[in-house]
Amino acid sequence: MNPNRLEPVEAAKQFISLYFPDCQGAILAGSVVQGKATETSDLDIVVFSKNIYSSYRESLIVGSWPIEVFVHNLISYKSYFESDRQRARPSLPRMIAEGVILKNEEGILGAIQEEAKQLLASGPELWSDETINIKRYFITDALDDFIGSHNRAEELFVANTLAELTSEFILRTNLRWIGASKWIVRSLKEYDEAFTEQFVEAFDLYYKTGLKNEVIEIVDKVLHPYGGRLFEGFSLGK
Structure with a gap:
């Protein structure tokens, strides 16, 4: 100082x-x-x-x-x-x-x-089933882009989006406050330090090596209790 x-x-x-x-x-x-x-x-x-x-x-x-x-x-x-x-x-x-x-x-x-x-x-308000499904859909959309991309520059920004969406999902579905920037990690640690360590390591590994499997696995793990990935049958505003 x-x-x-x-x-x-x-x-x-x-x-x-x-x-x-x-x-x-x-x-x-x-x-x-x-x-x-x-x-x-x-x-x-x-x-x-x-x-x-x-x-x-x-x-x-x-x-x-x-x-x-x-x-x-x-x-x-x-x-x-x-x-x-x-x-x-x-x-x-x-x-x-x-x-x-x-x-x-x-x-x-x-x-x-x-x-x-x-x-x-x-704590924050409980998400409705409709909100959970909307969030599942957009996480699935980002995950599909992440998996399918072969453009490193695009992947970096998709990974950032995926990290934010997934962290928000795990916190809000567990009635925890969310944050932005450094408060994302602090909020995750307040929720579950072991999960946070796995989450950070998965994305850190991807940023360092380009390997995606651990990121994919942890996103699927977060979505699993709520039905997993969502694409077919999803509608908004119909």
Whole structure:
């Protein structure tokens, strides 16, 4: 880490005192409070202020720290909670539930953190049979493209799509939250570390050697409890 930087919590507190001195509450979240910080990690800070009418997000650099600040009032965060619940990616609830409190006037954050924790514990909505079949079809379509392709450039992008679709399927059918980018792997690990290791190794082997069998096997394994691959008889909008 940059030796000239303040420690994350101290830097975040200074940021709040300079930029949001009248805010009601603030939370430091993200990699720096989860023990997963890297040289390029930023400070994710959620601010609650009665002086704003609508939420916003802003990126700044303060004292050598890149900072992402998410500003809400005591009403606006609720619509983000609901949006995150519907898309099954609980970004804001996770930040609030797992973050470190920097400021908490009149104890307002206690109820908000509890709301976030309850949302996380409840998990996403159960997929309908129709949704499962739609997802099976598109995974099958990507898998067929992957198997049949002899164009390495195209295969790479098909493999990426297949990995995302399959990871989403295994998580959602097991009532788990999903993620994007690095949160895909983190979400998979929270679900099942052994499966995640097999999943990552299968795709890593393909990227390194071009061998497809392990990827095909793990995708079929994920689909099997729900009827396997789906093509014949599938319809959409009929």
